[in-house]
Amino acid sequence: MEINDNKVVSLIYELNVDGQIADKCSKDNPLEFIFGMGYLLPKFEENVKGLKVGDKFKFTLSPEEGYGVKDSQAIVDLPKNIFEIDGHIQDGLLEVGNTIPMMNANGQVMQGVVVSVAAESVKMDFNHPMADKTLNFSGEITAVREASAKELEEGLHGERKAKSCNGSCGGSCEGCGGCN
Numbered sequence: 314m315e316i317n318d319n320k321v322v323s324l325i326y327e328l329n330v331d332g333q334i335a336d337k338c339s340k341d342n343p344l345e346f347i348f349g350m351g352y353l354l355p356k357f358e359e360n361v362k363g364l365k366v367g368d369k370f371k372f373t374l375s376p377e378e379g380y381g382v383k384d385s386q387a388i389v390d391l392p393k394n395i396f397e398i399d400g401h402i403q404d405g406l407l408e409v410g411n412t413i414p415m416m417n418a419n420g421q422v423m424q425g426v427v428v429s430v431a432a433e434s435v436k437m438d439f440n441h442p443m444a445d446k447t448l449n450f451s452g453e454i455t456a457v458r459e460a461s462a463k464e465l466e467e468g469l470h471g472e473r474k475a476k477s478c479n480g481s482c483g484g485s486c487e488g489c490g491g492c493n
Contacts, residue, residue: 326452
């Protein structure tokens, strides 16, 4: 059976970014998703479309095909006091490099990385962690089957999301090919 719309796909892969393994899925815990439902990067799906069980793949996604280039407008200075709870900032919270979940004006959770801390403000970077990165995928298709009507309605596990292989991308697995 070939991979195309409304098929449940299981695959293993390795994602190499900047010469390092950024993520991988093993046969014990493959990435599972419903093809064509928008769970993965469009160019990722384009590269595995038509493959069958046992087929191997290897492809590269440019930053533009992956998570785009860094947007300078996604790096913002925020007042330090918004990080206070009961008038205090948790020890160790505002450390350069820490990822902090925050909410935007629409109530959506966004992951921000602390870039710098000043006396009255904190510079946060809300770009995707894989922005500006070239994504090198290699792997193998391990299973392909028809999705059930329930899976098409509710998602694979009733959550309307793909099952992540291991969550090593901090809950933003789009860059590694999956989604928590």
